[in-house]
Structures are given as C-alpha cells and as structure tokens.
Amino acid sequence: MNQRRYDIQVQVRGRVLVDAQGVALAEEGITFLFGESGIGKSLVGKALFGLLDEGEYRVRVNGGSYRSYGSRPEVAGTRRNGFFMFQEPSSHLNPLQTVDEQLREGSLAEAHDPVAPVRELWKAEDAEALKGILPIYPKPYRPSGGEKQRILGGMAFAKMDAGAEQNLPGHGLFVFDEPTGSLDREARDRFLDRLFARYRRRKETILVITHDYGIIRYVQSSHRDLLSCMTFSELRLVGEVVQARAFEPQRFLQWLGNQQPYTLTSGKAALLRVESRLKVFGRVLRFAAETGEREETDLVVHAGEVVYLKAASGVGKTTVAKVVTGLQRAEHVRMEINGEPLGEATPRQRWQRDFWGKQMTMAFQQADEALNPRASVEETLRLLEAPALRDDEGVAGALGTLFDPEEIPRLRKRKVWQLSGGQKQRLNLLRAFALSTPLIILDEPLSALDFESIDRVLALVREAQRRSQAILLISHNEDIFDAIVPTESVYRLSQVVVPVDK
Numbered sequence: 286m287n288q289r290r291y292d293i294q295v296q297v298r299g300r301v302l303v304d305a306q307g308v309a310l311a312e313e314g315i316t317f318l319f320g321e322s323g324i325g326k327s328l329v330g331k332a333l334f335g336l337l338d339e340g341e342y343r344v345r346v347n348g349g350s351y352r353s354y355g356s357r358p359e360v361a362g363t364r365r366n367g368f369f370m371f372q373e374p375s376s377h378l379n380p381l382q383t384v385d386e387q388l389r390e391g392s393l394a395e396a397h398d399p400v401a402p403v404r405e406l407w408k409a410e411d412a413e414a415l416k417g418i419l420p421i422y423p424k425p426y427r428p429s430g431g432e433k434q435r436i437l438g439g440m441a442f443a444k445m446d447a448g449a450e451q452n453l454p455g456h457g458l459f460v461f462d463e464p465t466g467s468l469d470r471e472a473r474d475r476f477l478d479r480l481f482a483r484y485r486r487r488k489e490t491i492l493v494i495t496h497d498y499g500i501i502r503y504v505q506s507s508h509r510d511l512l513s514c515m516t517f518s519e520l521r522l523v524g525e526v527v528q529a530r531a532f533e534p535q536r537f538l539q540w541l542g543n544q545q546p547y548t549l550t551s552g553k554a555a556l557l558r559v560e561s562r563l564k565v566f567g568r569v570l571r572f573a574a575e576t577g578e579r580e581e582t583d584l585v586v587h588a589g590e591v592v593y594l595k596a597a598s599g600v601g602k603t604t605v606a607k608v609v610t611g612l613q614r615a616e617h618v619r620m621e622i623n624g625e626p627l628g629e630a631t632p633r634q635r636w637q638r639d640f641w642g643k644q645m646t647m648a649f650q651q652a653d654e655a656l657n658p659r660a661s662v663e664e665t666l667r668l669l670e671a672p673a674l675r676d677d678e679g680v681a682g683a684l685g686t687l688f689d690p691e692e693i694p695r696l697r698k699r700k701v702w703q704l705s706g707g708q709k710q711r712l713n714l715l716r717a718f719a720l721s722t723p724l725i726i727l728d729e730p731l732s733a734l735d736f737e738s739i740d741r742v743l744a745l746v747r748e749a750q751r752r753s754q755a756i757l758l759i760s761h762n763e764d765i766f767d768a769i770v771p772t773e774s775v776y777r778l779s780q781v782v783v784p785v786d787k
Contacts, residue, residue, distance in 0.1 A: 286313045290514065293332050296343040299499060303328045305527040311516045313456060314480075318529075320520030321707025322733030325527055326494045327372055329520070333492070334369050335360055348419045364492060367457030368441040370464055372494075377440075378423040379580050385419040386438060393440055395447035398579070402446060403439025405479050406472070423486045430467035431598030438464055438476055441500070444484060449487040459601050462494045466732070467598045470763040474503055481508050488514075497599055498736055499764030502541065519735065537736065544743075544768040547591040547750055550743040556623055556644075556724050556755045557586040557609065564617040565608060568780050575775035584776055588723065589753040591746060593770040595763065596778035602759045603650055605778060608646050609757075611636030623723065642669075645724040650732065650759075652713035658702035665701060665712060672720045683719055687711040687741050706733045711742075718745050725749060726757045731765065743766030743769065 288309050295303040303325035310316055310333060320326050331337050335343050335355045344351035354360060371377045379387055388399045396402070400419070407415045418428050418436075428436065441459055448457060461480075463472040477500065486492060492501075504515065512534075519532040561572045562584050574597070575580040584605075586592045596602045607613035609620065615629045622644055627635070649655045656665060666674050666683060673679045684693045688711065701709065710733040717725055727746075731739050743765075746756055760766055767775075 289315075290334065292347050293329055293336065294345040295328050295332060297341060297718040301525060302342075303604070305329050305529060307518060308333075308520075308529040308698065309516055309518055309531075310490065310492060310642075311514070313490055314514045314516060315484060315491045315493065315511065316516045317500065317532075318492060318494045318518055318520065319484070319496070319532055319735065321705065321735040321738060322710065323495065323705025323707055324520045324522060324735075325421060326520055327462050328461055330492055330494050331369070334367070334458060334460050335364050340587045357764055364454065365457070367459050367489070368472055368718050370437045370441050370459075372459045372462040374430070374437050375425065376424065376676065377391050377437055377578060378433060380423050383420050384428070385512040388419075388436075388440065388443065393443045394449060395451065397446065397450060398444040400439075402442035402479070405442070406435040406476060407472075407585050408475075408775065427600035431469075431472065434464060434467050434720040435472070435476070438479075445483045445487065445489060448489070449483070449535070451618050454482075456489050458490045458492070459479045460492045460493055460494070460783070463496065464493065465497060465500075466761075469595070469761055470499070472598065473497070473500070473761075474507070477503060477508070482509055483512070484514075496635075496732060496734065498537050498739070502538045502764050505534065505538060516577060521735065532736070534735055537714075538738075540740070541765065541768055545744035545767075546748060546771040547769050547774075548771060549587060549590040549774065553588040553590065553753065554623075555585050555587050555621075557757065558621045559605070559609060560619040562617075562620075562781065563605070564613050565604055565613065565615040565767065567616070570725070571779055573777045573779065574773075575777055576772050579777060586755045586757050588722065588755050589750055590774055591750055591756040591758060591770050593758045593760070593775045594778055595597065595775065598761075600778055600780055602778055603728055606647060606728050610645060610726065611640065640650065640721065642720050643724065644722060646717045646720045647726040648717035648728060648730055650728040652706070652733070653711035655713050655716065656701045656709060659697050659700060660719075662704070662712060663697040663699055665684055666715065666719060667715060669719055670720070673721075674719060686718075686745060687715055687738060708740065710734060711738060711750065714742060714745070718749060721752070723753075724755045724757065726759070728759045729761065730758070731760060731762045739765070 289310050289579055291308045293305045293308060302322045308329055318326055339351055346354040418432060429452055465476055495707055517532045517534055518529050520527050561581050571581055572584045574582050580778055594602055604613060608615045608618055611633050618629050620627050624638060663680055666680050674683060682692055714730055730742055749756060758766060
C-alpha cells in the first residue's frame, strides 16, 4: 500500500485557514483522519479532491499551485471516478428535486439500482420510513440529519457500485466527511460494514474524516483483516501550524480498556426525575432501562451519578434535555428537580428565576447556541460571575483544565468567532462546569474534540461526580460512554407508536 504525503495551505483574503503538513493518503487504501473540529480536516479533504474554488481561496499543494495539482491526470481521474460526501448533507442535496430524483441523476444513474445502496443503510423494519422519504423535497429538518447522512452515504456507494459494475480502468477517491456524526452506533456500524464490503470488492482510495475514535474499536473487533490496508492519522495544532501525525489505534484501545465505570455511592438524593411518556412536538417519548428486558421506567438522576441517555438519531434526546431545562415547552410532562414538581404549565420565568445557573446548567450540542461570538474568551467566563472566575488566576486555572498552557495567553483576549469549532466546544463545556450547579446536562460533549481533549473532559466529569454533582449525558459516543457509565445508569429513549383511530 503506497502512501502519498501532502503539505496543504489554504488562504482566504490573506488569512491562513489551513497550513497542514504531512497529510498522508493511502493509495487504494482506507485512511482515517481524526482531529478537533475547525482544525482544517474538511478543507484538507476538499483540497485533495479538487473542490476548492481558486477564485475564493489561494491554495498551495506541496508548494505548487492548485491549478497544477488539479490538472494532474491521476487527480482528475480519481475525482471523476470518486465521490465527496459533505459533512453538512444540505450542502449536497438539492431542495428543488426529490430525493429519489437525485439518486437517479448523473453518474449515479449508471449503477444497476441506485436506490439499493441507500436501502442497505436502513434496518429492514424501517423500509416503510425510507419509502416515505424518497418522494420528498429536502428541507432543513426533513429528512433528519441522520437520514440525510444515510442518503449521501448511499449515493457514494452507488458510485462505487457503478465503478465495479463497469470495471472502470481507474480507481476513484472517495472522501467521507463526518459520515456518521448523526448516527447511533448501530447505524454507524451498518455504514462501515457496507463501506468495507465494497472496498473488498474493488480497492478504491478512501478518506474518512471523523471525530469518532470509537470507530477504531469496531474495526479492530469486526474488520481486522483490513487493518493492513488502513492508515490512522490525526491533525494537531503545533504552535501556529497544523501537523498530521500517525495515530496508533492501540493507544485508543488501551485508554478505553483502562476506563472505569463512574459508580454511584448509594443513598444519594434524586436531583432529577422525569416521568416516562412525555409528549412534545406531537410525539410521545418513553424511557426504558438498559438492563434486563428494557422495561419502561422514569428517568432518574441522583446526586453524584452519571446517567447516560441513548436513542437513535432524531428520536428526541436534545428535545428532552431542553424540556428539562425549560427551553422547550412540552405538551405534557411531569418532572421534579430537587423535589420541586414542574410540568407543561410551569412558566419559563420559573426556570429563569430558580433553576438556570442555580440548580442546573447545560452544555449545548452546538457551542454557538451558548456563546456570544463578539465576546472574548475571558469575558465569556467572567460573565458567569462564578466565584472561581473572579480573578486572572481563576480564569487561567479554568482554561488550563481543557487548554494547553502555551495556548492560554493568546487565547484569553481572542473573540469567540475567531475560535475553531473544537476550541468553542471546550469553552462551551468550561462554562457548564464552572457554575458548579447540582445538575449538569451535557449534550454531545465529545463532538468536535480530539483525543486529548476527550480525556480532559472525562476528567472534569469524574471530578464533578466526586463533588456529588449529577451529570446527564446525551451522546452518540457509545463506545466511550458504555465503558464509563454502569448499565444500571443507562436509559433508552424511544418514540411510542400511538394507534390511529379509524
């Protein structure tokens, strides 16, 4: 397996967006590229594929012009025979065509049955749901994020199938940019199984850009025969330059194996109780215990407990979190926070007065929901008015829990809009922990983070538990959280199918 190495620089209006050195791409192999959000992984993938607009960007590849790079026969050929799956599916799907029409146009129509690869990414029992998606015109929230990812994944597979069926003389470059970010573990593994099955049939050049280090565990357990065809690397910021470094899979596996469950000391009080079968957006949602027969139960979070709420993509995990925090009004809900009953009729002002920043806080899935883009990093922390953040030493100490010491001096005065996605996420999490409320809700806390940051965030979770704070986790990172949350503290969220009266 040959590897090509690239130094890639991308500028816009004189500002350097990416200066990535030593990016490796395995020819006719599978390359996994990890790294925090905003460090430049997507731009690297687009540069390699030849997608960047020279009118907007100034791009240099291995010191040469982007035009000369794109004009190479091997680059043009791999793009012609390949496919780029965008991180944001709405960038690819046309709102003026039905999903079915888009699956059957252009080079995808060369596949024997372009809908079949999409169908593979749905469970058999969900086939009817897919039938309802094919005739619709894509909208921002329909199909859901997870459904759009499966549609785009199926498009890439259709292109692979067409190449195999026609026995094309040249192989393609297939770039999958965060292809499973909105999928639960079962759907993610189904995607990987289908991808690797096609690779076994025809060895294309595949680049998978992802935050999900848990993929390493699945590859090791279910696709070990392909490890010799795989390369794992990670983009890291070293000073002001992004460097690509080899990432040893065993490093993650050993770290994961060393994780210990966050056990609860018995006898602690229940800080949060939410009755099963709350109703929101016309849907009835139920909680079930992960243990045994997954019997229906209320969601209960005790002081000093880490509780993990799982669900398939789009079911409503974030919605439940927003109902608990009073940010989303439910049609029906019965809950208690620290023994105080609350329901759908409770005015939002009650949450503002008695609970926000006092009894609970929440780190949002999207950091931009919580951060003021015009505020500096230091202002963002000081505005919390937390006792620990009153002086410079306190701010520096808080930043030091999730940022490297050499980053902090230049980071403090930087505006939020200037931060990378990973830096925003770390600041978002710091705000939640800094308030030291009895209950902390973390919605996808590990998204956008690199491996070292993940380890630091989990250390904060463990420290909060030692202080008897309660943590409610919502995450697709099942490989990691299944290792640290005991089964008796794991709940499943699902939608209740309500019979329709005839």
